[in-house]
Amino acid sequence: MSMKRNVSMSTALLPLLVLGTAQAADYREAPELAERVEAGELPPVKERLPSVPLTVQAQEVGVYGGTWRSTVKGNNDEGWIRRSMGYDPLVSFNFEWSEIVPNVAESWEVSDDATVYTFKLREGHRWSDGKPFTAEDVVFAVNDVINHSDYAGERAPAQLLGATASAPDATTVVIELASPEGMLLSNLATPGGTQLVQFQKAFCSQFHADYNPDANKNATDQGLTGWGEALMNNCGVRRNLNADRPTLYAWDQVDPYDGINSQIGFVRNPYYFKVDQEGHQLPYLDKLQMTQVEDANSIVLMGIAGEIDMTNRHIDSVSNKPVFFDNQEKGGYSLYEILPADMNTAIIQLNLNYEDDGFRELFQNRDFRVALSHATDREEIIDVLYAGQGEPFQAAPRPESPFYDEELAKQYTEWDPDLANEMLDTIGLTERNGSGTRLLPDGRPISIRIDVSSDLGPLLDILELVKGHWEEVGVALDVRRSERSFVYEQKDNNRHMAHVWKGDGGLGDAQLDPRYYVPMNQESAYAGLWAMNWFAPDNAKRQDPPEPVARQLELYRQMNSSPSEEERSELFEEILNIAKEQFYTIGISLPPNSFGIATNEMGNVPQSQPYSWMYPTPGPMNTSVLFKKQ
Amino acid sequence: MIQFIIGRLLAMVAMTLALSFVCFFIIQLPPGDVMTAYAAELASSGDSAGMQSAQLLRERYGLDQPFTVQYLKWVRNILSGDFGYSFNLKKPVSEVFGSRIGISLLVEGLAIVVLWSIAIPIGIYSAIRRYSAGDMFATVFGFIGLAVPNFLLALLLMYVVYLLTGTAVEGLFSAEYARAPWSLAKLWDFLTHVWIPVLVIATGGAAQVIRVLRANLLDELDKPYVVTARAKGLSERRLIMRYPVRVAMIPLVATVGWVLPTVISSSIVTAIVLNLPTLSPILLRALLSQDMHLAGALILFMGVLTLVGTLVSDLLLAWIDPRIRTGTIDK
Numbered sequence: 001m002s003m004k005r006n007v008s009m010s011t012a013l014l015p016l017l018v019l020g021t022a023q024a025a026d027y028r029e030a031p032e033l034a035e036r037v038e039a040g041e042l043p044p045v046k047e048r049l050p051s052v053p054l055t056v057q058a059q060e061v062g063v064y065g066g067t068w069r070s071t072v073k074g075n076n077d078e079g080w081i082r083r084s085m086g087y088d089p090l091v092s093f094n095f096e097w098s099e100i101v102p103n104v105a106e107s108w109e110v111s112d113d114a115t116v117y118t119f120k121l122r123e124g125h126r127w128s129d130g131k132p133f134t135a136e137d138v139v140f141a142v143n144d145v146i147n148h149s150d151y152a153g154e155r156a157p158a159q160l161l162g163a164t165a166s167a168p169d170a171t172t173v174v175i176e177l178a179s180p181e182g183m184l185l186s187n188l189a190t191p192g193g194t195q196l197v198q199f200q201k202a203f204c205s206q207f208h209a210d211y212n213p214d215a216n217k218n219a220t221d222q223g224l225t226g227w228g229e230a231l232m233n234n235c236g237v238r239r240n241l242n243a244d245r246p247t248l249y250a251w252d253q254v255d256p257y258d259g260i261n262s263q264i265g266f267v268r269n270p271y272y273f274k275v276d277q278e279g280h281q282l283p284y285l286d287k288l289q290m291t292q293v294e295d296a297n298s299i300v301l302m303g304i305a306g307e308i309d310m311t312n313r314h315i316d317s318v319s320n321k322p323v324f325f326d327n328q329e330k331g332g333y334s335l336y337e338i339l340p341a342d343m344n345t346a347i348i349q350l351n352l353n354y355e356d357d358g359f360r361e362l363f364q365n366r367d368f369r370v371a372l373s374h375a376t377d378r379e380e381i382i383d384v385l386y387a388g389q390g391e392p393f394q395a396a397p398r399p400e401s402p403f404y405d406e407e408l409a410k411q412y413t414e415w416d417p418d419l420a421n422e423m424l425d426t427i428g429l430t431e432r433n434g435s436g437t438r439l440l441p442d443g444r445p446i447s448i449r450i451d452v453s454s455d456l457g458p459l460l461d462i463l464e465l466v467k468g469h470w471e472e473v474g475v476a477l478d479v480r481r482s483e484r485s486f487v488y489e490q491k492d493n494n495r496h497m498a499h500v501w502k503g504d505g506g507l508g509d510a511q512l513d514p515r516y517y518v519p520m521n522q523e524s525a526y527a528g529l530w531a532m533n534w535f536a537p538d539n540a541k542r543q544d545p546p547e548p549v550a551r552q553l554e555l556y557r558q559m560n561s562s563p564s565e566e567e568r569s570e571l572f573e574e575i576l577n578i579a580k581e582q583f584y585t586i587g588i589s590l591p592p593n594s595f596g597i598a599t600n601e602m603g604n605v606p607q608s609q610p611y612s613w614m615y616p617t618p619g620p621m622n623t624s625v626l627f628k629k630q
Numbered sequence: 631m632i633q634f635i636i637g638r639l640l641a642m643v644a645m646t647l648a649l650s651f652v653c654f655f656i657i658q659l660p661p662g663d664v665m666t667a668y669a670a671e672l673a674s675s676g677d678s679a680g681m682q683s684a685q686l687l688r689e690r691y692g693l694d695q696p697f698t699v700q701y702l703k704w705v706r707n708i709l710s711g712d713f714g715y716s717f718n719l720k721k722p723v724s725e726v727f728g729s730r731i732g733i734s735l736l737v738e739g740l741a742i743v744v745l746w747s748i749a750i751p752i753g754i755y756s757a758i759r760r761y762s763a764g765d766m767f768a769t770v771f772g773f774i775g776l777a778v779p780n781f782l783l784a785l786l787l788m789y790v791v792y793l794l795t796g797t798a799v800e801g802l803f804s805a806e807y808a809r810a811p812w813s814l815a816k817l818w819d820f821l822t823h824v825w826i827p828v829l830v831i832a833t834g835g836a837a838q839v840i841r842v843l844r845a846n847l848l849d850e851l852d853k854p855y856v857v858t859a860r861a862k863g864l865s866e867r868r869l870i871m872r873y874p875v876r877v878a879m880i881p882l883v884a885t886v887g888w889v890l891p892t893v894i895s896s897s898i899v900t901a902i903v904l905n906l907p908t909l910s911p912i913l914l915r916a917l918l919s920q921d922m923h924l925a926g927a928l929i930l931f932m933g934v935l936t937l938v939g940t941l942v943s944d945l946l947l948a949w950i951d952p953r954i955r956t957g958t959i960d961k
Binding site: 069074075076152223224225228229233241255258259260261262263289291293294295297298301302304305306307330331483484485486487488489490492 | 660661662666667668669670686687691715718719720721722726729730785788789792796797798800801803805808809901902903904905907911912914915918919920
């Protein structure tokens with residue numbers, strides 16, 4: 001992922017924008033909005049758009065009208081809401097996930113040492129309630145929300161902690177960081193970065209104790225713990241609870257997502273700041289409608305009946321694909337391809353920080369991990385569970401990534417139980433008990449307990465097969481299905497012997513979240529206590545890391561503060577080299593391409609979009625260009 | 631009689647207290663709490679920054695305090711009418727409750743009415759025409775309904791409806807009517823959706839009623855008083871309905887009280903699969919996320935309903951059956 005220099009970028013775009021502005025007089029708007037303008041309820045479209053709106057090149061110029069029907073599962077699925085219509089940060093990823101492009105911000109500048117970021121906003125940009133969107137709103141978000149210790153919501157992006165924002169004029173935001181951060185822009189383009197444009201100062205300050213002396217009392221009267229929680233509920237990126245909150249997004253939420261409403265509706269935002277290449281104000285679609293369902297099978301049923309206009313969430317498993325494929329004609333929809341950003345179907349992580357001495361010593365023995373890797377028959381897993389799609393793979397960036405390293409990806413993936421047995425014998429694990437399980441030097445059988453969240457079907461299936469493979473070489477794998485929060489509880493308190501999860505970090509998210517390449521966050525379950533050196537240095541359980549890990553963390557720190565993209569790439573490659581030597585985890589296979597479904601009336605459906613959370617699919621395609629063909 | 635009722639009411643209060651302790655204890659048992667569950671759910675949808683905010687909220691809500699402190703606080707609040715706050719849904723429990731209890735009662739009530747109106751005539755018919763073709767058919771049908779899991783039947787029905795009509799019938803209302811005020815059109819929409827859950831619940835419970843009624847009625851039909859009545863010229867229908875059926879119904883009446891708690895708990899899995907907007911999915915989600923106040927309140931409510939139901943059953947029994955009534959007076 002390369003990030004162009006800001007100044008050259010905005011200069012390059014200038015001709016395009018000029019072209020766009022030349023046609024300014026011809027902005028078109030949706031018929032329903034035109035009616036409201038006639039009735040005097042809304043200002044004319046030229047005044048609703050900023051003076052330089054963002055021009056989106058739609059694949060096909062659409063028509064106004066229609067509703068995008070989709071689903072949310074349970075009451076904690078705001079992820080779908082953020083992905084589908086909640087992705088309009090200051091700067092965003094482009095479709096291919098190869099660069100950062102302007103979004104709400106028109107342009108930006110970075111100081112040479114990456115400590116001062118200056119963003120230029122759009123003149124005349126307004127919130128959905130008509131009030132002007134200014135630099136003050138962004139400053140409020142950075143200084144008074146993210147940096148306030150009483151705020152109960154997500155204080156992210158983490159790079160902004162300790163930063164100070166200021167607004168020299170209404171359209172300029174200057175953010176001064178406490179220390180150099182070379183990757184701030186990428187982090188601002190992730191879903192966490194939308195926070196900066198989520199808080200309208202005029203509306204949200206009523207919940208903030210510094211601006212409203214009654215804020216705390218109002219919150220506690222409602223049963224909350226304080227104004228920090230009230231602010232989170234009403235204005236934060238999660239939860240989407242307050243339907244009155246003004247927004248910059250293409251659609252305005254009308255029904256709160258509170259777990260009780262079974263229909264969550266969104267209507268068009270008349271002040272949305274984007275237009276298509278012919279001057280039509282976006283979005284094309286009038287409304288969004290999300291039905292809350294409890295069970296993934298309901299979503300499948302609705303999908304095959306053609307009642308979902310576009311989604312890939314919760315349904316894109318290998319076992320569902322034939323069902324969707326068969327019913328395409330009857331349901332009036334078709335499948336579209338999605339490229340997973342994940343680099344692995346399962347990453348098996350032995351806990352190198354496990355509290356028991358005997359096992360910890362064994363897990364930390366690299367040859368033990370290599371032996372287990374050789375004992376795993378990956379081809380069988382691929383054939384049985386993925387219908388032959390995929391290839392044996394370790395924890396490494398995907399082949400499409402600029403950081404692809406064949407050795408890192410393929411080392412020790414050959415299935416060779418004889419070699420595994422030999423290696424285990426060489427380590428000294430020659431004693432076995434009655435059932436054939438090898439014994440530790442202290443005499444206990446090597447039985448590795450691994451907790452798996454019971455709602456992750458594919459991981460369970462993989463582990464069942466792996467269990468059989470490892471039994472052949474005398475290592476017992478005790479697969480425990482548990483409820484998800486229990487699994488997390490164990491992992492977060494370092495009580496787990498082993499953990500398994502899918503392989504995030506294969507494409508553009510490799511540098512943003514390199515959890516499997518270097519222990520740095522809570523998801524690095526193979527070395528949680530070493531990872532604390534990065535994410536929780538004051539935690540009492542933190543352990544000093546061994547030299548290679550310490551070196552990696554130092555490189556990671558340098559990478560984050562370097563303003564040069566080239567330097568960052570070099571440092572990251574060094575980190576990957578150390579990961580290759582250390583061989584922390586055991587991977588299984590490259591995930592097959594995924595799919596989504598879209599009804600045939602839907603236009604501008606994205607093809608071959610990457611799928612990830614950091615790049616919140618389908619957000620970066622500009623969902624405002626979706627339309628319903630008449 | 632009055633003493634009996636008062637004694638029972640006192641016992642009910644004691645039971646409820648004991649129940650509250652047990653249910654609070656069990657819900658708290660798994661390690662972690664509602665905040666862990668929340669952070670875990672977010673992490674699995676790809677969002678890994680929830681831990682810090684979870685920790686902050688945990689401290690704020692006193693979730694890291696010892697068990698007894700939390701329990702006493704909870705009981706004290708309930709006694710003053712404050713059922714607490716649902717962390718998961720960000721609403722007071724009473725609001726969550728109030729918004730769904732009406733629909734729960736409606737759907738369950740319909741299901742029970744349908745169940746009994748199917749099962750009783752079939753049960754009577756089975757007994758009267760013992761071993762006839764009708765009896766065999768009713769028995770087989772009853773047992774199939776009993777043996778097939780409710781959720782499986784629900785899924786099958788949904789799929790069959792999809793095959794026949796091409797629409798996915800789930801939930802209780804179509805999108806347009808979900809928030810609209812009640813009207814004839816909405817009523818019709820409701821009926822086209824509610825028949826599946828009603829059918830599923832009814833077939834599940836019908837077999838039991840049919841068999842019990844059949845067995846009891848068969849016992850009664852051989853008794854001397856029936857023969858006497860027949861000899862005295864009473865028409866067959868009046869005879870059967872007035873005497874043996876009423877006696878045979880007694881055990882069924884005794885169980886009518888337990889119908890009350892099924893308002894929430896009956897067929898939780900069916901409610902999930904069919905996406906019914908009742909209290910069942912809310913209970914399941916509350917339990918999974920260890921949302922203490924909501925789950926505790928719902929379970930306590932079910933417990934109280936069961937106790938009330940049992941009391942009602944006993945009273946009904948005493949009223950219908952003079953043998954029990956005279957038994958209590960004769961102390």
